[in-house]
Amino acid sequence: MKRLQFFATTVMGLEDIAAKEIENLIGAKPFQDVGRVIFDGEVSDIYLLNLKARTINKFFIQLCYSRFEKLDDIYKLSKRLDYEWIINSDQTFAVRTQRIGVHDFTSMDVSRVVGQAIIDSYMAATGRRLKVNLDNPDIEIYCLVRDNEFLIGVNTTGPSLHKRYYRIYNHPAALKPTIASAMLKIGGWPSTNSLIDPMCGGATIPIEAALESSNIPPGKCRNDFSFLKLKICSREEFENLRSEMLLGELKQSEKSFSIYAMEKFAKHIQGGIENAKKAEVYERICFQKGDATCAEDYPNVDFDLIVVNPPYGLRTSLKEGVSKLYELFLHAIRVRFPGATLVLITAASKRFKEAAEKAGLTVMNERKVWHGELLTSIFTCKV
């Protein structure tokens, strides 16, 4: 089978971590772009990456990347492509477009023009007319128009991988699991032994930590992967690989990691426990109610890693409170865990830096990351 060109989308600011993860999983050396990485691989990589990747949103087979000047160029570029090896004649398709920059056409225009080019190309090759289904297509074609660049690919994932199956309790300020996983990688997990998230909310960070250290693939329970409908993919090969991977899960007794989750509010702790049970990692996490600003409330364990997503205090009334919270929290961990590594995400980066200075903490790195619409910083500090 020929080598395929892929691209994967990720959170803006995490491209290097996503590239490293892909390299570790399949040995490719991805090229980094904004919010995506580009690499090549084989059909079987589609199964493996979709099952195992923790920091990626979606994987696409890249069909074309080119510069263009006008909308008609997009039609011509798309019409030139072969779709027969991807789509069966009885399957439906839809084109979704993301457009960035100033153009004299809309993203709907791009979707319409590319849709027509696909129908025309398929008709010329096979004599069969493909059907469009915008609501529930078998095959989803993705187009990116960014200034004068045009990219077209086939979605192999379906709904984004950041939607983990275990999220049954939705914390109002939940962290994206892809970002939680990246923060853990930044902190060196799972090569460190003991970890605490002292403001755990719905427990995204501890659950991702437990999944990673137990070698449980995040795609373990998913059955809505788009690649299952792609002509070049085989459900049987995929299921064989998934069964093999599940044999690689570490059982509780095989290797022990200490993962602790602490939270001030009983309602969130309970939600976190429900999520952990759904993810089948409840036994691997110690949950306890406690206040992260009180040194005495922490468990009696020498943590070497603290990974946390504290409140950002975005509402005006909470801004002062958040500075105090950061100061007291940093003071508490300085007292209890000197020498540990802290990885923390916040949108209140100035307030965090001031609090870190007051507490005498060394900020080793600040990385800008888009958490949805919000520009946040992931700080790595020596406690």
Ligand SMILES: C[S@@+](CC[C@H](N)C(=O)[O-])C[C@H]1O[C@@H](n2cnc3c(N)ncnc32)[C@H](O)[C@@H]1O
């Ligand atoms: C941004 S949320 C964490 C969300 C979590 N990462 C998730 O994905 O569900 C921050 C959490 O910190 C908790 N919190 C605030 N102050 C705290 C304190 N002093 N001690 C412990 N938890 C605290 C809040 O109740 C809230 O659940």
